[in-house]
Amino acid sequence: MSATVTDPLVGRLVDGRYEVVSRLARGGMATVYLAVDRRLDREVALKVMHPHLAEGAGGLDFVARFRREARTAAKLAHPGLVAVFDQGVDGETSYLTMEYIDGVNLRRRITDLGALPLGEALSVAEKVLDALSTAHRAGLVHRDIKPENVLIALDGRVKLADFGLARAVTEVTSTTTGTVLGTVAYLAPELVSRGESDARTDVYACGVLLYEMITGSQPFTGTTPIHVAFQHVNNDVPAPSDAVPWLPVEVDDLVRALAARDRDERVPDAVAALALLRRTRAGLDEETLERRADVPGSPLVDEPASTDGASSDDQETARFQTRAGATVALPIGLGLPAAGEVIAVEPRAPRRRGRTAAVVTTIVLLLAALGFAGWWFGMGPGSPTTVPAIAGSTQEAATSALDAAHLKAAFTEAFDATQPEGLVVSTDPEVGTQVSRDTTVNVVISKGPDWVAIPAGLVGMTSEDAQAALTAAGLAPSVDGHRNDDVAAAGTVLSATLPDGTAADPTSAKATRGTTVSLEISDGPAPVVIATITGMTADAATALLAKDALTLTTTEAYSDMVAAGV
Template sequence: MDTTLQDPLVGRTLDGRYRVDARIAVGGMATVYRAVDTRLDRVLALKVMHPALAADGSFVDRFIREAKSVAALAHPNVVGVYDQGTDGTYVYLAMEYVAGCTLRDVLRERGALQPRAALDILEPVLAALGAAHRAGLVHRDMKPENVLIGDDGRVKVADFGLVRAVNTHTTSSTGSVLGTVSYLAPEQIEQGIATPRVDVYACGVLLYEMLTGAKPHAGESPAQVLYQHLHEEVGLPSELVPDLAPELDGLVLAAAAREPERRPEDAVELLSKTRAARSAMSNAQLDAIPPQAIAVADDGHDTSGDRTSVLPSQAVAQAQHPELNRTSRMMLPPPPTVGGDDPAA
């Protein structure tokens, strides 16, 4: 039975403007719906805070902060925010609707990815985070569920709901650590510190998971996973994927180092290292199929039931959709001239 039929918001129009058509996803803080802006006749995503949380001023402030932060970024690899408002007990964000799937869907249905596909996803994620880091913001909750892959092949980072300014402490009102345990950096767990390096760590874990089909740390409880983040290094993906290019081991080793000072300073630096690693790899290394990969049809059969068909097998992708391997590249500012003003100062 379609549970969206039981949702009281489906079929309603919020704020006299946004007609709610269907529920997309439910999270701990909000529910996301597909809606139509009746003024502009535009499909969008409506993120509505759970009414029980809307009575808490700190949660509402976080919601509004997300809207302002993302609106200020205006990056092609960040899900855009169009509007923010309230309707009675409902607090909402009107956001860009991305038709496609999440990276979690891809990993669930495809298992481990070929290195080329993993890098094709990682690079635009790092471009988006790099723009945030240069703007003085940290995402803090990077995970496969927050990486959207559109039907057109574009990759976008979503859910800046936990975004904070650089160098702030980030615990909730109850003292618990915010974020998803499998992707939390050690300093987030121990000290609640938010610097760009916590996003770098999460991207190292993401890359490991894309290459191997498994998380680097596992346990029967969140506490066990947190303990491993604090006391164990993330392993090399080649331990699970024989003959994996050493450049990929190096990326994971650097990005997911336990000590923050051993990681790249921010996503901009990690993006540079990622592109260098790609350029050093052969086509055979980039297109190697990991043993954990789940086979998909590449013979022209109907794949309409596969939500991850936006990532076809490499041979078909190159022949039919070469644009899928073109990632949006962030333009980096030139280095400061000697004796000149440092824009970051």
């Protein structure tokens, strides 16, 4: 029996546009609502960031990154990514509006079935990697791949959600507070031990996700988040065939390639992972693809909303897998034990002794983590340094500056109109940010402006055709005015101009992708007021109307009141 959940936001009109209908889900970072966009008359998912995350020393930085990442995520276009429509602030409410998916998440699917048929598991993983490839090509890392963020629509479409928020949270917590925030069951070893993440971090999570879909359980479980994180750092993900003996070796090899503990031995990104998965699937027969691990499903019991992922006090002996989707904060470096230290991860004593052992183990782990953290962040590699100002530098100069600051560099290229080709555009974390030593700084190198061809013959096209041609070329059409024209038909383009006022003519101008092209549309000839010609002779009336480019057509009729010829 569950109590009715009341939420003060339900029924409210957010930002004068989004009418909140009901609460869909609540997590550690945000609450998601079903809302109606009154302006466009459509259902949307409204994600509202918890107000407390905007408080404290890192609050402004968190909100700023949240907004920036929302804009970045909105630029990603792929049918397998949940579309981001809008971002804004209404009072103390920071929100995103996203595509509403009517269906269930992958967590519900796994729970209902126990384990997925091999073919379905590979299909879901393929769609997730396909969507993730778009982000990796754009230099974005998701950082929170888990079943709760994989949505399955009623029509079978698979969508990957939660890009901007997961990235913003990870950045702030890892660089500012010395902790890493994420879902512990899917955290890559390098994220736990060093707070570092790149495309391979997402690939690791996809490997764990695939393992769970196939076997019905996660590769690592424990009584606390620290237990689970410790295993990610110190143990290899087991072969799925250890739990499901009939699985072919090709599936074991696939999971091993995705979830290798050493990220240098891991598949480098989602693009390569997708290609490997497709090759693996192509080599399996239909009978094998239809088989499913003999794991019973169970009804999903809804739990009270929680922001820290902790289980209730009367469930202390429950394995941590029961709250696998919860987001937790862990100290960076906790997975690295002191020399000679032995830590028991899975107590196997009887129930009462097992509880005692679990408590002792937890205390030992916490003390070890605190001692290690003191050295790590005080004098060791985790001691702080500052990201230097390298915008406008060459790649070689940027590398030298980062080396001098005890930082690593990961370079990506992107089109940019603010810096010449080959020079640094930006860094992530930003210049001046305090970070731990050996942190990897993502550096964007300019590829120069992203020039696109302006479509020819815009003037004279219909408004619809011109806008379609500009959109297809990667430009942004904008109808900025209408005027009458005696020659051009109504609805056709009179002029097309770039922001600097020059004509959008491919023979004399060029533009970068996303440039706005202003269109002026004809309303046809201007209407005229017909002069009064009653009582005039036909010749006089003809002459008067000719001044307005009008032609007089006459007919004759008898009249007792009007003189002939008038």
